Amino acid sequence: MTELKAPDIYVALRELTASLVQLKADMATGQAQLKAEVDKQKQQLQVRQVAFSASLLAGGQLATTGPFPKDTTLIYKNIITNIGNAYNPNTGVFTAPLKGAYHFEWTVGARGDNGAHSSAAGLVKNSEHIFMAWDEQETKHFGTASNGVTLLLEVGDVVFLRLVANTMADDNAYHLTTFSGNLLFPM
Known part of the structure; x- marks a missing residue:
């Protein structure tokens, strides 16, 4: 050894x-x-976590937006959720942070004024009109119209709602006029 x-x-x-x-x-x-x-x-x-939900007004008494002589972007001020901060409450515009499939839903509140004005909000992607929610109340009762859509968005695409010319949107403490969206999955 x-x-x-x-x-x-x-x-x-x-x-x-x-x-x-x-x-x-x-x-x-x-x-x-x-x-x-x-x-x-x-x-x-x-x-990849993107979702928002907002109503037109923070609450309180009934308030009417419009009618305006031309289509006008609706700015939803009462933010319930804004995960990812893709919705801008100062402009009313959602900007896609990444490419993917997004789902949007919106309602527009209508208060009857004997048919003088309808309530209508159209969803716009960039400058392209996509879908519309429209309601007309002949009586003094409330109603809502709603719609939804799934869109393929590229990074930087914008989505917003326009109040149609000569129409109105009503909102109150029950949040009748809303806008929501979320990323379903990235692409």
Whole structure:
């Protein structure tokens, strides 16, 4: 049996120490890379979480918007949900943060004024009219019209609602005039 000489043990210990130092450095690098990847995945998940829901007015007494002589963008001020902040309550415009399939729904409140004015809100994608919700109350009762659509949007596409020229939208504490949307899935 051969015995290790003292100098050989020191060489082996130095090599073992160097290996341990390298292993510790590799582990720290690996942990940093793993943390960076987890943070990136969390950020991507947050970007993929897009949903909003708003009503025209914050509440209170009945208020009528319109009629206006031309189509007018509706600005929904009472924000219930705005996950992802893609809906802008200052402009009334939703801007797609990523390419995907989005679903939108809206209602427009109508209060009868003996047929003088209808209530109508049309959904617009960029500058293209998509769908309309329209109601006309002949009596002094309330009604609502609603519609919905699923759209394929590219990053930066905008979606908003326009009150049709010479129509009105009514809202009150029951939130009769609403606009909602959400990302169904990214593409």
